[in-house]
Amino acid sequence: MTRVQLNYVFKLFFRLAGYSAVFILLGIFAMLLINGALAFRDISLGEFFTSPIWSPSAFEQPQYGILSLVVGSILITLLAMLIAVPIGVGAAAYLAEFAPKRVENIVKPAIEMLAAIPSVTIGFLGIVLLGPFLAQLFGTTNGLNALNGAILLAVMALPTIISISEDAIFAVPKSYKEASYALGANKWETLVNVTLPSSASGIIAAIMLGMGRVIGETMAVLMATGNAAAMPESIFSSVQPLTATIAIEMGEVPYNTPHYYSLFALGVILFLITLGINLLADRITSGFQMK
Amino acid sequence: MKGVWGLVVLTLLSCSGREYESVVIRGSDTEVNLVLRLAEEFMDQHSDVSIAVTGGGSGTGIASLINKKTDIANSSRAFRPSEITLARSRGVQVLPIIFALDALCFITHESLALDSLNLQQVRDIFTGKVDNWAAMGLQDLPISLYGRQGNSGTFFYIQNTILQSDYSLDMKQMNGTSQIIESIKNDPAGIGYVGIGYVLNKQGDVIDGVKVLSIEGEQQGAVSPTITQNITSGKYPIVRPLYQYLDGKPEGRLKDFIAYELSPAGQRIIAENGYFPISEAYQQANQKVLSDD
Numbered sequence: 001m002t003r004v005q006l007n008y009v010f011k012l013f014f015r016l017a018g019y020s021a022v023f024i025l026l027g028i029f030a031m032l033l034i035n036g037a038l039a040f041r042d043i044s045l046g047e048f049f050t051s052p053i054w055s056p057s058a059f060e061q062p063q064y065g066i067l068s069l070v071v072g073s074i075l076i077t078l079l080a081m082l083i084a085v086p087i088g089v090g091a092a093a094y095l096a097e098f099a100p101k102r103v104e105n106i107v108k109p110a111i112e113m114l115a116a117i118p119s120v121t122i123g124f125l126g127i128v129l130l131g132p133f134l135a136q137l138f139g140t141t142n143g144l145n146a147l148n149g150a151i152l153l154a155v156m157a158l159p160t161i162i163s164i165s166e167d168a169i170f171a172v173p174k175s176y177k178e179a180s181y182a183l184g185a186n187k188w189e190t191l192v193n194v195t196l197p198s199s200a201s202g203i204i205a206a207i208m209l210g211m212g213r214v215i216g217e218t219m220a221v222l223m224a225t226g227n228a229a230a231m232p233e234s235i236f237s238s239v240q241p242l243t244a245t246i247a248i249e250m251g252e253v254p255y256n257t258p259h260y261y262s263l264f265a266l267g268v269i270l271f272l273i274t275l276g277i278n279l280l281a282d283r284i285t286s287g288f289q290m291k
Numbered sequence: 292m293k294g295v296w297g298l299v300v301l302t303l304l305s306c307s308g309r310e311y312e313s314v315v316i317r318g319s320d321t322e323v324n325l326v327l328r329l330a331e332e333f334m335d336q337h338s339d340v341s342i343a344v345t346g347g348g349s350g351t352g353i354a355s356l357i358n359k360k361t362d363i364a365n366s367s368r369a370f371r372p373s374e375i376t377l378a379r380s381r382g383v384q385v386l387p388i389i390f391a392l393d394a395l396c397f398i399t400h401e402s403l404a405l406d407s408l409n410l411q412q413v414r415d416i417f418t419g420k421v422d423n424w425a426a427m428g429l430q431d432l433p434i435s436l437y438g439r440q441g442n443s444g445t446f447f448y449i450q451n452t453i454l455q456s457d458y459s460l461d462m463k464q465m466n467g468t469s470q471i472i473e474s475i476k477n478d479p480a481g482i483g484y485v486g487i488g489y490v491l492n493k494q495g496d497v498i499d500g501v502k503v504l505s506i507e508g509e510q511q512g513a514v515s516p517t518i519t520q521n522i523t524s525g526k527y528p529i530v531r532p533l534y535q536y537l538d539g540k541p542e543g544r545l546k547d548f549i550a551y552e553l554s555p556a557g558q559r560i561i562a563e564n565g566y567f568p569i570s571e572a573y574q575q576a577n578q579k580v581l582s583d584d
Binding site for chain 1: 350354433435436440442447451455457458459460462463465466473474477479480481
């Protein structure tokens with residue numbers, strides 16, 4: 001082989017490697033879309049999007065309404081972010097601005113280790129520890145509910161939110177803060193009025209990435225939220241999120257049935273929600289960068 | 292989990308280089324531990340056979356038989372007509388064996404002041420018509436329902452035979468019988484359904500933390516499933532046959548294994564593990580299936 005040929009072969013190889021992610025993404029989306037679309041040969045679009053009854057193994061008439069599943073997913077995601085964002089951003093600000101080196105050396109590896117805990121372990125803690133605790137705290141008879149799932153998800157989102165936010169806060173130029181101090185602002189005023197706004201795009205990206213992790217998470221919520229397909233009434237209701245529905249039912253559904261295809265349709269919905277979050281994050285971050 | 296050991300045994304045996312006949316069994320989670328016990332005993336007596344038993348649910352076993360991926364499909368529910376049609380179109384000749392009986396029972400938290408229900412009350416509770424224990428004259432607590440997921444044969448049996456209607460959407464769908472039991476131990480307002488074998492210990496006593504409800508019939512008083520006599524006599528109403536489906540007449544060691552399960556020795560193991568021996572009528576039906584003509 002001449003050098004020119006060799007050069008050509010390697011160029012081709014690297015080009016293919018570069019495009020492979022795009023091919024895989026398109027392939028997955030196409031497969032989801034085709035199989036998902038087949039569900040609508042038997043299920044009406046109106047029922048799928050507006051009915052709150054998901055009952056594929058019904059006695060007489062199976063029903064495939066995703067409304068309560070979507071509401072369940074959104075409920076635990078928002079709840080999880082409500083818990084994780086203040087703690088995450090607070091921890092990031094502390095680590096970047098205030099923490100002595102000694103504390104940082106302990107806390108940072110601890111956060112990284114938190115990210116390494118398998119979700120099935122966290123789900124198990126949700127069943128045996130957090131569930132009974134929440135039941136006792138709020139006087140309900142069991143703790144397999146949306147709040148339990150949301151707390152577990154918040155724990156799982158924290159490492160992402162903290163480490164990316166911390167990088168963003170750390171990257172704020174020193175001159176900004178010095179200017180603030182020079183104008184007589186104290187540390188708190190500088191953090192809230194100068195440092196956090198300057199790093200907002202990074203912090204929002206961190207929150208969005210954490211949210212992406214949360215909405216796609218399956219194992220922990222499957223174990224801790226109780227999996228009841230009814231429309232949730234409060235944060236103490238059992239919910240069955242989209243991910244858990246797919247995970248539970250995909251294993252043994254007979255192939256090429258409406259139920260099988262409807263699970264792909266759920267996959268499409270999940271994909272679109274995640275895509276929406278990512279696009280939104282992109283818009284927000286680029287908006288901030290223009291200023 | 293025990294299914295894994297079945298596979299390990301299979302692997303170890305197949306390493307030693309001699310000729311072995313292997314049998315693959317898949318399906319019902321209700322049956323998996325029982326069939327594994329039977330297989331272990333059978334393998335102790337016959338060193339030239341290895342049997343791999345795995346669970347996954349009745350639906351898994353039935354799908355595997357249709358796809359010719361298993362020799363025996365364990366199932367706690369009967370084949371549906373649509374499944375038989377599908378099997379026939381793929382050249383699978385489905386033959387049923389009924390090798391044991393399973394009694395399903397309803398359990399609650401041990402503190403609940405309730406000892407028995409009639410079938411109509413069971414229906415009202417699990418379809419969501421009654422959603423508070425106050426309606427049963429007990430304390431004012433919302434009932435929390437625990438059941439299996441839709442691919443479970445137990446889910447299907449209760450829905451079709453007892454409820455004959457849809458489950459309440461508020462029922463929590465648990466991943467296995469043990470999860471139902473663990474959840475009810477912690478939930479003073481919980482009620483769920485499980486196989487009786489899961490809540491009795493080796494001595495035949497109910498395990499700590501749960502209460503097994505008696506069922507009231509129309510002509511009889513409350514009948515408890517914890518007394519073996521009530522089940523073998525047919526007094527307890529929620530008893531279902533446990534199936535093993537075959538593809539065509541069994542031969543060789545597969546046939547020997549089925550015969551062993553149905554023999555007095557096999558039936559004794561079934562009784563020791565919390566299930567119940569089959570009646571004479573079932574024995575005769577099985578013989579008709581197995582006989583050569």
